[in-house]
Amino acid sequence: MSGLGNRPYLKMNGIGNEIVVLDLTDGSHAVTPAEARAIAAREPFDQLMVLYPPQKAETDAFMRIFNTDGSQSGACGNGTRCVSWYFMPVAGKDRLLLQTPTSLVESRRAGQGFTVDMGPPEFEWQQIPLARDAGDTKAIDFSFGPVDAPIIQAPSVVNMGNPHAVFWVDSDPADYDLGTIGPQIEHDPLFPERVNISLAEVRSRDHIVLRVWERGAGLTRACGSAACATAVAAVRLGKTERKVRITLPGGDLLIEWRESDGHVLMTGAVELEHEGRFTADWFADAA
Numbered sequence: 001m002s003g004l005g006n007r008p009y010l011k012m013n014g015i016g017n018e019i020v021v022l023d024l025t026d027g028s029h030a031v032t033p034a035e036a037r038a039i040a041a042r043e044p045f046d047q048l049m050v051l052y053p054p055q056k057a058e059t060d061a062f063m064r065i066f067n068t069d070g071s072q073s074g075a076c077g078n079g080t081r082c083v084s085w086y087f088m089p090v091a092g093k094d095r096l097l098l099q100t101p102t103s104l105v106e107s108r109r110a111g112q113g114f115t116v117d118m119g120p121p122e123f124e125w126q127q128i129p130l131a132r133d134a135g136d137t138k139a140i141d142f143s144f145g146p147v148d149a150p151i152i153q154a155p156s157v158v159n160m161g162n163p164h165a166v167f168w169v170d171s172d173p174a175d176y177d178l179g180t181i182g183p184q185i186e187h188d189p190l191f192p193e194r195v196n197i198s199l200a201e202v203r204s205r206d207h208i209v210l211r212v213w214e215r216g217a218g219l220t221r222a223c224g225s226a227a228c229a230t231a232v233a234a235v236r237l238g239k240t241e242r243k244v245r246i247t248l249p250g251g252d253l254l255i256e257w258r259e260s261d262g263h264v265l266m267t268g269a270v271e272l273e274h275e276g277r278f279t280a281d282w283f284a285d286a287a
């Protein structure tokens, strides 16, 4: 029987990115990929954020991030704001330092929402990771569609605690069939750990419109780490200033690539949808 039966959880969203928050800081259970998928079947989410006891001095919790398909991510910006909303009062703090398998993220309150310090991005092809050197990571040698008339091409690639490919488009990203394009690029052998795919339209030097196909979760209404990756890539290409508003289908995020230390700061809202409780039968097939 699963140790998750009868556990309380929160269903939240970060500008439409569907998030379940589960507090296991009592250290009594470790969620398996099969259990994550079983939760997704009953309480659909893009990411399940699980809090465990801290592993490092000065951190407030260790956090695992599961996608809909049971795979894990090292970063989730929208989910980290949701976790902050829940866990700051529990910890009695206005700042949190959270550790994931790949990153340390710090969050603090910002008006009605939260700002998350997503840390510094990485740009070496081995760090993304790519399967091979595909040229300058500001615009790699990759295209999708007919060779003589690619639909999209030359993405910027960034690791933001998780891998991102950002394709620059000249019209509304909603005009592209990302639901068809996304899964094919996600599984392209150039991306050995798969990849999150963004279509980005730069509207001005401080505004980008973005749509994201998420690795392991599919089309989502928002993706915080993709917004961070996009902002950083836009700055590297000279397309925008270091502070930019990013409009996703679910709302806006403010992103700043801070000059002093190279960290990326993401600010945005969260919403509590409802509280729930698992029952043992959810996990009958997830042993």
Ligand SMILES: N[C@H](CCC[C@H](N)C(=O)O)C(=O)O
Residues within 6 Å of the ligand: 017, 046, 047, 067, 072, 073, 074, 075, 076, 077, 078, 079, 162, 163, 196, 214, 215, 216, 217, 222, 223, 224, 225, 226
């Ligand atoms: N929604 C998340 C990112 C999920 C990334 C995940 N799909 C992966 O890298 O496997 C965010 O707000 O940053």
